[in-house]
Amino acid sequence: MPVSEIMSESSQSKDPTSFLSRRLSRSASPCEQCAVRAQSFCSVLEGQEFARLSAIVTGRAFARHQTIVQEGDRADWLFNIVAGAVKLYRTMPDGRVQIVGFLSEGDFVGIPVSDIYALSAEALTPVELCVFPRRSFDRLLAECPALEHRLFDLARTEVAAARDHMLLLGRKSARERLATFLLNELRQPEAIDIFLPMSRIEIADYLGLTMETVSRTLSALTRQGLIALTGSDRVRLMQIDRLRALAAGED
């Protein structure tokens, strides 16, 4: 079954309970032994409020390339990523795509703006999600300042990240975009190895480039010894300082 069919099927079903996503069996209090709780928004909740969140959550799994939500659909569900990686993107009628972010374990999808999703979300890898019904979540949010405080914090961080990305898209060269991207993908500050769960096209759609330019630029950076490609989805940063300078536009 080609991906396009999966996607069109998914676009028809507005509900994440669709046959495409697998409901995960969980205990009555699934949140208590959650592996990503510590790094997720839900860690601000305790006691009663935590119990309320646990009560409305459902676990759900998506396969690689499955659409989780589609822009334009009714925003009835909110998500938290338990495992895997997700892309968030906007599309244009002629097929142009702008990916606005990649998310992974512990990230919250859908600080809601309106009743309609402004973005699509798709699984880059097999993904496990916590799903919250919008209504119940909003009710909890209204009664729980600590939760709102935490989401406000997340929203501010997202605004800052979005503005950094605007600078990248508006003013950086392809080399600078790739350097910035690779440095951002470093999770631990000490690491030098990166795993890229996304394809070249997805990197291109994130950086406002084409697949070919991404590939050529990575090859050039390799030739110049700044990085090493240790597999098509693995990169080692060989000269972090020069990459930092490049990313900042000092080169």
Place this chain on the structure above:
Amino acid sequence: MPVSEIMSESSQSKDPTSFLSRRLSRSASPCEQCAVRAQSFCSVLEGQEFARLSAIVTGRAFARHQTIVQEGDRADWLFNIVAGAVKLYRTMPDGRVQIVGFLSEGDFVGIPVSDIYALSAEALTPVELCVFPRRSFDRLLAECPALEHRLFDLARTEVAAARDHMLLLGRKSARERLATFLLNELRQPEAIDIFLPMSRIEIADYLGLTMETVSRTLSALTRQGLIALTGSDRVRLMQIDRLRALAAGED
């Protein structure tokens, strides 16, 4: 006195009480008769809390081209725009600029992310601001869920706007960028006339283009009858539907 000098002076003084900004004399309760209160975040406050906000606010005026805050400075002040227009921007070491937003009456500057401003702000026109000391404001915020709720709302709206702008910067042509920009500058949905308080360079720095491309593209849109330039800072949208199609990429 050239602009560059004003800016470098301003960058030395981290405090908006600097000689460059004029302190506005105000009554003991300046907020009560505020013209922009209805459209500002402060409208959510009442009674006691409103009084507390009034107590910490100071009025301040900036001339055209004055720097209000500079990225990298300590984020000790928050602002609300009472009159005039402001640009928010990020810069690169070699002088490249990306404007991330234009703000006007009623807009709040500085949903704070860290202790350091991530952006610079400069007056496009003569500007009057409410200035709040960060500490006092944060204290009020911590004790007033309604305020936080409102700012959360603003932050969410900003995230959505930022993502729209990423699509523009990453994937739209110069024509599409200008069409999108002009439609966004329409304040009332029924209007067709736009006043642009910013220069061609500033439009370019917002849209990720050069001044020349902005000028040429506006000329082309005029030649094609989509807009009319009724002064270098005034535009009339002659064919809104075609502009909308263009902005959406359906053309």
Place this chain on the structure above:
DNA sequence: CGATCTGTTGAAGTGAGTCAATAGTGGTGG
């Protein structure tokens, strides 16, 4: 009424895009 800034227009250059061929890569079934 010149000086200065901002905006427009023209000509030439270029970084990234497009189109196309080739080379890896991973999954599947014989």
Place this chain on the structure above:
DNA sequence: CCACCACTATTGACTCACTTCAACAGATCG
């Protein structure tokens, strides 16, 4: 286990939208 297939990534040749460099025109203001 390998051979094939389908897909993804790389590389090359060429094109083009936007930039750069430069001249000119209009506005604004002492």
